[in-house]
Amino acid sequence: MTMRKVYKKSHRSASLVRRQSMREVKQSFLIVCEGVRTEPDYFRAFRMTAATVKAVGQAMNTTSLVSKAISIRDSEQKKKRTYDQCWVVFDKDDFPAKDFNDAIALAERNGFRVAYSNQAFEYWFLLHFNLYKGTLHRNSYPDMLSRLMGIPYSKTEGFGAIMYNRLLHMQPQAIKNASAVLAEMSHGNPALEESSTTVHLLVEELNKYL
Secondary structure, eight states: OOOOOOOOOOHHHHHHHHHHHHHHSOEEEEEEESSSSHHHHHHHTSOOSSEEEEEEEOSOOHHHHHHHHHHHHHHHHHTTOOOSEEEEEEEOTTSOHHHHHHHHHHHHHTTOEEEEEESOTHHHHHTTTOOOOSOOOGGGHHHHHHHHHSSOOOOSTTHHHHHHHHHGGGHHHHHHHHHHHHHHHOSSOGGGOOSEEOHHHHHHHHHTTO
16 A cells, blocks of 8 residues: 655745735725826826726815715725725815815815825926926916926826826936925915925825835
């Protein structure tokens, strides 16, 4: 009768299985954006390997957007879909200061983090090129970006992804610039802190899971 050898799993192989299992657990992001094209396209362009991203645009602003984001998250939870991080992305534009600040407070009270821009999302793109400080009206952003990039800036579908890819190599500088501006400008009243943005905080979180 042939005897079969029984091999026990080594501690090393068991540890390897555990590590592999841990790597398979992905972080999940819900990103609800004011814009319906640029912002969602930009965030979907991140090449995630250890996270899933649901980025949606709602064509809403300030408190209306935050309320919609809360509704989306709660609806997803009823379907047994939960997210590790929930973000809202919106701009100051010309909305009243109270509306803008109230929207930030409402989001934070309901477990959302906020990637805001004062005045608009494109300010984040500009910070890839230079450390822009002070009042800078959003109407000037497209022409500035067109000159800096050498191609016409556009808000058409898919252009947000183009921006991600063209600016990726400059992203560390943009994060540094945004952090510097925020450190200097942040005094507890985001609506009055022009120009500033917290988009880099979301970008940094996403970069952890590339």
